[in-house]
Amino acid sequence: MNPDSEIKSSVVPLKASNGAAAHSVSGRKACYAELQKLFEKYRGGNHLVILQGAPDPDAISCALALEFLGARFEIETTILAFQLPSHHENRALVKRLGINIVYWEEGFDVNQYSIYSIVDSKRFTTKLDKRLEEGGVQFLAFIDHHREDATAPNAQLIDIRPQYGSTAAILCEYLSDAFPKGLESTDPDHVRLATALMHGLRSDTSTFLRSTPMDYEAAAFLAPSVDHRTLKMIERKVLTSGVLGMFENALVRKRVHDNFIFSDVGYVRGADRDGIPQAAELLLAREGTDTVLVFGIVDEKTIDGSFRTTSETINPDEFLKGFLGVSPESGEYYGGGNIRDKGGFQIPLGFLGLFEDKNQVYSMAKETIEKSFLAYIGKAINDEEN
Ligand SMILES: [Mn+2]
Structure with missing residues (x-):
């Protein structure tokens, strides 16, 4: 008898290339609890989720996840980008999953929003900062997996985890707190979100080659609800001549x-x-x-x-x-x-x-x-x- 077999954990202890063991569920940050409180505080408000640079799958899927989580608190979300998605794959993601991204133009009115967030970017300043401040739009959340800057953003929730291969994995953790039994594979909104996040995870980790145990764990959470046919279509490589x-x-x-x-x-x-x-x-x-x-x-x-x-x-x-x-x-x-x-x-x-x-x-x-x-x-x- 192997005594270890008695100790069953909900986390499969995957070994990362750097030899680090999987983190335990109890070691998690309680960020979703914090986000929940904030969403409750701004219940019914309008939320602006800002994507920096040309939107990539990780950023897009995280914005979608925030939109989804916010909707549980009657929060309306607008995903705003300053640039069009660059690659064919990224455009396919947006189109296939019908993700609505608003592209910034001079007349964009920030005053209709009560809160804003930035996901998957090291940068927490935007060209809208002055208007956001003047409009009294509160900086709700800054969620990212790049290296931490010396100066911290003045967001109400700051969740920066450089040890993660993707921001999508962080959002998956929030989702698993919100849906401890997993997402519903029969609910089209859940499937759409799971498919987008899986693509985000895959693209930021070179299809899991650079994954950390947390990214694998996130993928395991999403897997039952992913629409593999759509994922395959989104990831189809198109090479120009x-x-x-x-x-x-x-x-x-x-x-x-x-x-x-x-x-x-x-x-x-x-x-x-x-x-x-x-x-x-x-x-x-x-x-x-x-x-x-x-x-x-x-x-x-x-x-x-x-x-x-x-x-x-x-x-x-x-x-x-x-x-x-x-x-x-x-x-x-x-x-x-x-x-x-x-x-x-x-x-x-x-x-x-x-x-x-x-x-x-x-x-x-x-x-x-x-x-x-x-x-x-x-x-x-x-x-x-x-
Ligand atoms: Mn990323």
Whole structure:
């Protein structure tokens, strides 16, 4: 008999990549209780949920969750964004699930709201701050999973959990407090919310590759109510012909140096810039490769590069700073990244961008970057075949 089998916990003890054990239910913050009190205080009011930047699935689904929870207190919610969602996937989420996002324009009237919240952003200031203050709109909640700033927002509820892979996981915790028996898989509103949050979770954690135990726990809570068909449609990847061409270039032009791959995608339009990290991800999938650097020239103005690694020893931030150094003009590093798996760089072409011979400019850029890359990893350019 295993004595441990007697100790049944409602939390499956999943092991995170960093070895941290799952948190226990009792260790939770009592944030939902706090939110409940606040919603009660503003019962029947109008709530403005602000999304910063181009709305992504994590932010959108969290706004939807706040709207849903607020509705239990007769609170009307408006989801406000300053920019349109950028990717096809994000637009598909909004469209498929019929999520109503209001896009800010000059005439937007904040005076109809009694409270506002910000979700899934490090930034707690907005261009509406002055109007919100003048209109007496109260800062209700600030909920986020990015790193905490030194100065705290003056919201009535501040819930910042940098140890979470997504804000959606935090909102799922609120939902599981509100619905201890789980969401109803027969209720269309529950299904819609669960599907949106699952997409938020998946997209912020690279489909659970970067999940923490809390994200897995949130997914387990949502799973019974998720509409998998809709989720699949939302997540369908759509690649523009421009991005496909970049993949082709990246594959054809790749240079393999042991576990490193160096490649480039050519001249690309600003609208296709996202294809550079995608090409790097693609090459990283090659067997035996753990580190990839891909660059392209964007809008004939800058050399943009993307760095991906699964190596245990390479720190992308250190690597990019060491490899590219500091711009003599601005005194700032050309690139940087996180300490774990990714980074990027941007180098202005400057006067080289004015040259007539685009091929020559490209060769120069490529040679310069590749040479310093190889020098940095301790190789000469002609020993790649050995
Ligand atoms: Mn997020």
